[in-house]
Amino acid sequence: MMLQIRDLHKTFDNHSGEVLKGVSLSVDKGDVTAILGPSGSGKTTLLRCINFLETANAGTMIFEDRKIDMTRAGKSLISFIRKKTAFVFQNYNLFLNQSVLHNVTLGLTSGRKMHRAQAETIAMEALRRVGMAEKALAYPGALSGGQQQRVAIARAIATSPEIIYFDEPTSALDPELIGEVLSVMREIAQDGMTMLVVTHEMEFARHVSNHVVFMEQGVIIESAASEAFFASPKTDRAQAFVRSIMHQHQM
Amino acid sequence: MNERLLKILLDAIPQLIEKFFTMTIPLTILSFSFGLVIAVLVAIAQYAKVKVLREFCRVYIWIIRCTPLMVQLYLVFYGLPNVGIVLDAFPTAVLVFSINEGAYMAESMRGALEAVPSGQLEAGYCAGMRFPAIMWHVILPQAFRTAFPALSNSLISMVKDTSLASVITVTEMFRQAVIINGRVYESLALYTEVALIYLAFCSLLTVLQRFGERKLSAYGGAR
Numbered sequence: 208m209m210l211q212i213r214d215l216h217k218t219f220d221n222h223s224g225e226v227l228k229g230v231s232l233s234v235d236k237g238d239v240t241a242i243l244g245p246s247g248s249g250k251t252t253l254l255r256c257i258n259f260l261e262t263a264n265a266g267t268m269i270f271e272d273r274k275i276d277m278t279r280a281g282k283s284l285i286s287f288i289r290k291k292t293a294f295v296f297q298n299y300n301l302f303l304n305q306s307v308l309h310n311v312t313l314g315l316t317s318g319r320k321m322h323r324a325q326a327e328t329i330a331m332e333a334l335r336r337v338g339m340a341e342k343a344l345a346y347p348g349a350l351s352g353g354q355q356q357r358v359a360i361a362r363a364i365a366t367s368p369e370i371i372y373f374d375e376p377t378s379a380l381d382p383e384l385i386g387e388v389l390s391v392m393r394e395i396a397q398d399g400m401t402m403l404v405v406t407h408e409m410e411f412a413r414h415v416s417n418h419v420v421f422m423e424q425g426v427i428i429e430s431a432a433s434e435a436f437f438a439s440p441k442t443d444r445a446q447a448f449v450r451s452i453m454h455q456h457q458m
Numbered sequence: 459m460n461e462r463l464l465k466i467l468l469d470a471i472p473q474l475i476e477k478f479f480t481m482t483i484p485l486t487i488l489s490f491s492f493g494l495v496i497a498v499l500v501a502i503a504q505y506a507k508v509k510v511l512r513e514f515c516r517v518y519i520w521i522i523r524c525t526p527l528m529v530q531l532y533l534v535f536y537g538l539p540n541v542g543i544v545l546d547a548f549p550t551a552v553l554v555f556s557i558n559e560g561a562y563m564a565e566s567m568r569g570a571l572e573a574v575p576s577g578q579l580e581a582g583y584c585a586g587m588r589f590p591a592i593m594w595h596v597i598l599p600q601a602f603r604t605a606f607p608a609l610s611n612s613l614i615s616m617v618k619d620t621s622l623a624s625v626i627t628v629t630e631m632f633r634q635a636v637i638i639n640g641r642v643y644e645s646l647a648l649y650t651e652v653a654l655i656y657l658a659f660c661s662l663l664t665v666l667q668r669f670g671e672r673k674l675s676a677y678g679g680a681r
């Protein structure tokens with residue numbers, strides 16, 4: 208077991224009611240898990256708690272055989288876990304003052320104290336994998352959204368993480384740019400990367416991920432192998448959700 | 459213009475210029491540099507949301523911005539000796555100017571830090587970087603770019619404000635003009651002369667600011 212979350216609860220001070228009401232899930236090495244669910248169901252909050260960008264109110268994480276109380280993980284433990292994980296944001300969050308190359312090397316040189324030359328070799332290889340090697344010296348502001356997200360994915364894979372979290376990586380993109388990002392994600396998945404992906408892309412969930420988790424109002428109401436899920440979602444709500452998304456995409 | 463007056467003005471030039479380079483400029487550079495360091499630290503302390511530190515910084519900015527610079531100079535130079543703290547005039551001027559301008563520049567920097575899209579800090583954390591490294595490599599360079607016009611403004615103000623050091627006996631360029639005037643009684647001409655030197659130098663800084671802004675205006679020529 209690569210990552211396991213047990214009974215994760217999260218409340219925000221300025222938001223009434225629990226946003227996460229006891230979420231549990233586990234991810235095996237090499238798994239590509241898609242998290243589906245309507246907007247506001249707590250998907251982003253779940254990923255943010257898992258990477259300690261938010262502090263959970265209750266919950267246990269088991270990460271590579273380490274048992275971690277998510278409410279009181281200390282700085283050094285958080286830093287240890289973050290060095291073994293990566294995060295791809297909905298709006299890319301590239302470092303705007305750094306070139307594409309340095310966006311990828313910073314996590315290696317500054318985060319992991321790697322020598323610059325070695326970091327640049329690794330970064331160029333990562334950029335090549337996402338098809339952005341020719342843009343290594345460009346700045347994020349000169350790139351399209353799809354290119355920026357591919358650089359963000361290069362930044363994530365360059366550090367050889369155990370798992371990459373994706374939070375709706377294609378939701379901010381113009382429709383014609385979604386394909387290039389999804390195909391990069393598909394290739395990374397095929398290379399064996401463990402991925403936890405919040406997405407509304409049903410094609411990705413169905414054909415690339417091997418596991419699907421359906422969330423609503425802060426709870427996971429269905430969790431299944433993706434073939435089984437798409438063949439026949441067990442719960443009515445998951446059925447309705449899948450149908451409505453499919454419908455939107457046909458229009 | 460009569461010959462006597464012309465000679466007075468010409469004689470004054472080297473004396474004024476000397477004080478300008480030996481006092482006004484060093485005073486400006488030292489005070490601005492220390493002020494900038496204070497400003498960056500104070501702005502980061504507020505940005506980092508460390509509660510106690512943030513309150514402390516707010517009080518500092520509040521007190522400094524709400525009392526006159528002249529009063530601050532008097533307080534330190536003429537007031538502190540009453541409790542046994544005696545500082546020379548020049549260090550006093552540097553101290554007071556740094557702390558004073560630091561408060562104003564801290565506000566410029568704080569605004570600029572908050573204007574940097576915040577997701578980059580989180581992206582830095584997720585890439586395994588620590589807060590100081592993210593600030594240094596990512597957030598501060600962008601904040602400086604945003605704050606550049608305001609900081610240039612502060613620098614230009616500082617050049618002129620150094621003339622206030624004359625009230626605590628620092629013989630910078632303006633006080634030198636006052637001293638010369640005490641001998642020759644040509645207030646209008648002498649003070650015009652000294653004003654023109656400030657004007658010329660600050661004009662130069664204004665040009666440099668425009669040049670700098672153009673250089674900083676884009677990362678890699680796009681955006």
Ligand SMILES: Nc1ncnc2c1ncn2[C@@H]1O[C@H](COP(=O)(O)OP(=O)(O)O)[C@@H](O)[C@H]1O
Nearest residue numbers: 219221222226245246247248249250251252253
């Ligand atoms: N920082 C926050 N402060 C207060 N409420 C928040 C915060 N982040 C998320 N929420 C609330 O938590 C709920 C779930 O949000 P989110 O995790 O973003 O959902 P999703 O990603 O599934 O759309 C929403 O009702 C949202 O308003």
Ligand SMILES: [Mg+2]
Nearest residue numbers: 250251252375
């Ligand atoms: Mg979300």
